[in-house]
Structures are given as structure tokens and as C-alpha cells.
């Protein structure tokens with residue numbers, strides 16, 4: 001790198017790049033393992049897509065009646081409920097949460113574990129000595145600095161560090177098309193009791209006015225489709241606004257709904273392209289204006305609704321995926337594959353938000369759906385977070401080594417928590433005992449430690 005940077009004298013055992021869904025948890029887990037940890041985060045709060053892209057609720061990952069993600073993810077949910085920012089619905093689903101509350105919970109957990117965090121700091125590039133990363137060059141208001149550590153965790157979601165270190169990466173489907181991005185927002189000032197009554201009377205069953213969930217996708221037999229069709233005919237909505245529409249209640253925010261939309265224009269699908277990301281913000285805000293008008297006019301209870309939150313980050317579902325020591329495939333998922341080095345169990349299905357339209361939930365193969373037996377699950381091996389060509393780097397989260405289809409299944413937040421927790425423990429051990437070499441970590445012992453912390457492996 002030819003630009004001048006200053007190398008800080010301090011040194012950490014583990015630096016986590018990106019304090020998002022996987023990264024915040026990785027930082028907490030590594031610090032609880034005794035490592036000196038620094039989390040470097042581009043935004044001003046932890047949680048990533050789960051906070052700054054406002055992605056709520058956690059998708060359920062249950063098999064045989066049990067949550068497959070436990071350990072730190074359960075601790076986070078319990079803390080959210082203590083604050084009134086998490087809730088369990090009448091059906092026993094404990095995944096409802098308020099993204100703003102999650103920021104506070106993660107601050108507390110990271111601080112209590114003894115880790116440090118550097119906000120408003122972008123990792124620019126890794127520096128390498130052969131196959132070892134020696135430091136990360138970061139940029140913030142202090143200029144360019146190099147930060148040293150023994151082990152690094154790339155939890156940027158985009159594999160920024162891995163790609164910079166020369167790890168082979170893949171992205172998108174066979175045509176290079178990534179999953180659609182979305183700019184999430186909320187509407188506040190909603191009369192949820194009236195809206196609930198309307199939805200129940202119009203083919204969208206609801207548990208209660210506190211736990212609303214409703215949706216519309218063209219040609220999926222949604223009872224709301226005729227309303228969308230009328231809104232398009234009247235010029236309130238564009239056709240593409242009905243490609244995916246979904247809304248949820250948010251605990252701790254009465255009268256407010258979180259929308260898992262709008263989808264961004266299909267030609268803007270690469271979340272690693274800064275120009276596309278910028279255009280996506282504007283495209284998303286324009287769509288939010290249309291969707292707000294639609295709700296005010298067509299959904300009883302929303303007449304006085306107003307935009308509460310526009311997520312600071314565009315929601316990015318998939319960009320780079322590393323080439324790891326193992327690549328998880330859709331065959332592994334549908335075969336309910338087990339691995340000796342498992343670090344996480346998953347039951348969430350293949351869920352592709354395609355820019356070609358619609359959403360693909362892959363439930364079956366040749367008419368059979370063994371993966372959807374209520375007690376089915378597959379495993380994610382440690383090797384999926386170990387990138388090729390670098391010795392002291394782990395990559396948990398949505399950039400873990402997987403095919404396009406498999407990534408769409410394992411990317412949900414609680415799996416990112418579980419991968420992050422495993423990565424944090426392993427990174428701390430690699431820093432003390434193995435000169436940073438993450439492949440030398442004894443995965444059997446790691447599995448015992450994950451279980452001791454309440455996890456399921």
C-alpha cells in the first residue's frame with residue numbers, strides 16, 4: 001500500500017472486522033474466552049443488518065420443537081425481553097425484537113466481556129506476511145492506521161478482508177446475479193387493533209394485534225393481491241412494489257410496523273458496488289414514499305401512519321462468499337448432512353429473493369421433502385468459515401463458504417450468531433495456542449466448549 005499509515009503500538013489477540021450480526025457475537029465470545037479483542041465497525045453501533053438495516057424478526061430455526069441456535073443467541077433474546085425490546089408470541093415464537101434495543105444489548109454484552117470497539121472505522125485492507133495477516137489498515141477520523149493482532153475475524157458480510165487477502169471468492173448465481181437488496185423502514189402511528197381486525201377479515205390470520213405479520217407477493221395467492229392490483233392501476237404503486245411486500249410488529253414500539261421491503265430495483269443488486277449502494281438508498285426511499293401512500297389509502301388503521309425509521313444501511317442479502325476448506329451445497333441441506341466438525345445446526349430453508357422476481361423457497365426434491373420433516377436439520381462445518389490461502393482468518397456470517405442456494409438458507413441471523421460464537425472461541429484459542437493458525441484448533445474440543453456455553457452442536 002503506497003498511502004502513508006501509522007502503525008499503532010498496541011496489539012490485540014483478535015481483531016473482528018465488522019461488528020454486525022456475526023461479528024458482535026464473535027467479539028463477545030472471543031473476549032469471554034480471555035482474548036484481548038478489538039471490534040472495528042464502520043457504523044456507530046453494533047448489530048449490522050440486525051440493527052442498522054433494521055432486519056427484524058429473527059427467522060425461526062426450530063427442529064423437533066427446539067431452537068437450534070442457543071448459547072449467546074438465547075442470551076441476547078433474554079436480554080432483549082428484559083428491556084421490553086423482545087417478546088414471545090402466543091405460538092411460542094421467541095424471535096420478535098426491536099433493532100434499536102439490540103444495539104444497547106450488544107453494547108452491554110461486549111463491554112461486560114471486556115472487548116474494545118472502534119466505531120466509525122472502515123477496514124481498508126489487510127497487510128500480509130506470506131499466508132499470515134499481520135494487521136488491518138483502517139480509516140477513520142484519525143486517518144489511516146494499521147492495527148495488529150494474531151488472529152482476524154472477517155465479519156464484514158462482504159468478505160472484504162478475505163478478498164483483500166487474496167482468498168478466492170464467489171458471488172451471485174450462475175449468471176452473477178446477487179439476491180435482491182431491500183431498504184427496510186417502519187410506519188408509526190398505526191392503529192394496530194383496527195388493522196388486525198381488517199387483516200383477519202381479509203384472509204391474513206393474526207395471533208393478536210401485538211404480533212402482526214402480513215404479506216403480498218404477486219401470484220402467490222395472497223389475499224391482499226387485489227388491493228395491490230388496484231393500487232398499481234391507480235398509479236399509487238409500481239408493478240415491482242408487489243414483487244415482495246411483508247410487514248411485522250416490533251416489540252417495545254406500539255403502533256409501529258417494520259416492513260421487509262421495498263425491494264431495490266433489480267439492476268442494483270451488487271452490495272459491494274458503492275455506486276449501486278448509493279443509488280439503492282434513493283430508489284428505496286422513493287419506493288417507501290409509494291408504500292406509505294398505499295398503506296394510508298388501502299389498509300384500515302394506517303390512515304394517520306407516518307415513516308418512523310428508514311434503515312441507515314441498505315439490507316444486503318448476498319455478495320461475496322469465500323472459498324473455504326468446505327463449500328456447503330444445497331445437496332447437503334436437502335440430505336440433512338452431518339459433519340464431524342459441525343459448529344451449527346440449521347433447519348431454515350433455501351430462501352432466494354431473486355432479482356428475477358418472486359421469492360424461491362426450496363422445500364422439496366423429486367416430490368419429496370425430507371428436509372421439511374419437523375425434526376430435520378443439517379449441519380454447518382467449521383471448514384465453511386476457514387478461508388483458503390490464509391492461516392489466521394475466520395469468516396463467519398453470510399459470507400461463509402457456500403453455494404448461492406445454500407447461502408440463502410444459512411444466512412439468517414441466528415445462524416450468523418452461532419457461526420460468530422464458534423469463530424470467537426476458535427480465534428481466541430488459535431491466538432494463544434497455535435500461533436494464530438485457525439486450522440490447528442481442535443474442533444472436538446471447540447464443540448465441547450460450544451455445548452458448555454449452551455449451544456447445540
Ligand SMILES: Cc1cc2nc3c(=O)[nH]c(=O)nc-3n(C[C@H](O)[C@H](O)[C@H](O)COP(=O)(O)OP(=O)(O)OC[C@H]3O[C@@H](n4cnc5c(N)ncnc54)[C@H](O)[C@@H]3O)c2cc1C
Pocket residue numbers: 017018019020021022023040041042043046047048049050053055056057058059121122123124155156157158160181182183184260314315316317396397398399411412413414416
Ligand atoms: C432485507 C433483508 C431481510 C432479511 N430478513 C431476515 C429475517 O427476517 N430474519 C433473519 O434472521 N434474517 C434475515 N435476513 C438475513 C440476515 O439478517 C443477514 O444475513 C445477517 O444479518 C448477516 O449477518 P453478517 O454478520 O454476515 O453481516 P452484517 O450483520 O451485515 O454485519 C456486517 C457488519 O460489518 C460492517 N462492515 C462491513 N464492511 C466493513 C468494513 N470494510 N470495515 C468495517 N466494518 C464493516 C457493517 O457495517 C456491519 O455492521 C435478511 C437480510 C436482509 C438484507
